[in-house]
Amino acid sequence: MFDNSETTNISQLGEFGLIDHLTKNVKLYHPGSQKGIGDDAAVLDYTGKKVLVSTDMLLEGIHFDLAYTPLKHLGYKAVQVNLSDICAMNATPAQITVSIGLSSKYTLEAIEELYEGIYLACEKYRVDLVGGDTSSSKQGLVLSVTVLGYADEADIAYRNGAEEGDLICVSGDLGGAYVGLQLLEREKLIYLENPNIQPDLEGKDYIVERQLKPEARQDIVELLKSMGVKPTAMIDVSDGLASEVLHICRQSNKGCNVYEEKIPIDPMTYETAREFNLDPTVCALSGGEDYELLFTVKQADYDKIKNDVDISIIGYVTEPAAGCNLVSKSGGVHELKAQGWNAFKK
Ligand code: ADP
Numbered sequence: 001m002f003d004n005s006e007t008t009n010i011s012q013l014g015e016f017g018l019i020d021h022l023t024k025n026v027k028l029y030h031p032g033s034q035k036g037i038g039d040d041a042a043v044l045d046y047t048g049k050k051v052l053v054s055t056d057m058l059l060e061g062i063h064f065d066l067a068y069t070p071l072k073h074l075g076y077k078a079v080q081v082n083l084s085d086i087c088a089m090n091a092t093p094a095q096i097t098v099s100i101g102l103s104s105k106y107t108l109e110a111i112e113e114l115y116e117g118i119y120l121a122c123e124k125y126r127v128d129l130v131g132g133d134t135s136s137s138k139q140g141l142v143l144s145v146t147v148l149g150y151a152d153e154a155d156i157a158y159r160n161g162a163e164e165g166d167l168i169c170v171s172g173d174l175g176g177a178y179v180g181l182q183l184l185e186r187e188k189l190i191y192l193e194n195p196n197i198q199p200d201l202e203g204k205d206y207i208v209e210r211q212l213k214p215e216a217r218q219d220i221v222e223l224l225k226s227m228g229v230k231p232t233a234m235i236d237v238s239d240g241l242a243s244e245v246l247h248i249c250r251q252s253n254k255g256c257n258v259y260e261e262k263i264p265i266d267p268m269t270y271e272t273a274r275e276f277n278l279d280p281t282v283c284a285l286s287g288g289e290d291y292e293l294l295f296t297v298k299q300a301d302y303d304k305i306k307n308d309v310d311i312s313i314i315g316y317v318t319e320p321a322a323g324c325n326l327v328s329k330s331g332g333v334h335e336l337k338a339q340g341w342n343a344f345k346k
């Protein structure tokens with residue numbers, strides 16, 4: 001079917017040939033996935049559970065840059081960012097659909113690489129690819145993933161459930177994905193000026209991975225469950241800690257105190273931020289794409305979580321009139337602001 005050249009033009013396969021090729025080895029892990037790819041719709045069984053749905057769209061040039069994003073990583077990340085949204089509801093992801101728009105520059109081999117990453121994420125998180133759509137695109141790659149998950153009604157954690165006195169907690173560490181992006185952007189510029197210079201990312205694996213290969217924190221959802229802790233509110237950290245804390249406080253109609261010295265920042269993130277003349281705290285507050293979980297728990301649960309190395313208690317929830325505050329390392333109290341990307345622009 002294929003010629004002997006190294007790459008294969010997608011038009012040789014046609015839409016149906018491409019779908020068949022990409023999905024012929026698909027595995028289903030969930031008994032609830034009764035019918036996957038191959039009919040007009042997938043058929044799923046969620047007996048007795050609530051069903052959760054979330055979707056995300058990624059556009060080439062807006063959300064990713066193929067100059068430093070391997071397609072396999074892109075496929076993996078596109079799935080992870082969706083799984084993260086289901087985890088942020090304290091639920092379990094079970095199925096995904098993947099829709100792609102492809103411009104003519106993409107070869108079959110390139111799309112195979114993308115699907116390798118998608119399947120890797122599915123395998124690792126036991127999630128089933130049960131459908132999607134395939135189209136041509138005039139410019140660049142469009143990648144849209146929808147995820148379905150389930151939970152018992154009593155377990156679902158919304159953004160609006162935080163109560164006065166609750167502890168504010170975050171998993172893992174923050175700011176690494178943003179600092180990793182700075183590194184990749186710098187190496188891209190150096191490469192564009194002189195293609196003979198190879199990217200110098202030595203010793204920076206952790207933060208490069210934080211940017212290119214994020215992991216949804218399903219382990220934290222399971223950990224909390226095993227400890228008997230139900231978060232009163234939860235959100236995933238996609239846009240930076242400040243923005244996510246404010247979402248919880250606004251939707252719960254509460255205020256907060258967050259302590260700068262308690263914000264978890266990895267040493268490599270810290271050092272590299274400094275090399276870029278960036279404030280590591282600002283990277284954590286406004287950088288985004290860390291895909292950690294931010295959640296609130298009742299004070300009564302303090303003993304259950306206090307010794308877990310993967311959970312940091314960074315502050316507490318207050319009455320709304322007190323506002324949302326960041327207490328700096330020197331003790332100064334500042335209004336917490338979601339500056340997003342603007343925080344970095346001078
Ligand atoms: P329809 O014409 O009914 O939209 P398609 O020909 O687009 O059907 O899709 C056929 C089957 O392949 C469906 O089960 C669909 O969900 C699945 N599918 C299509 N594109 C993709 C894709 N990019 N990834 C995974 N499954 C896909």
Ligand code: MG
Pocket residue numbers: 132133134
């Ligand atoms: Mg279709």
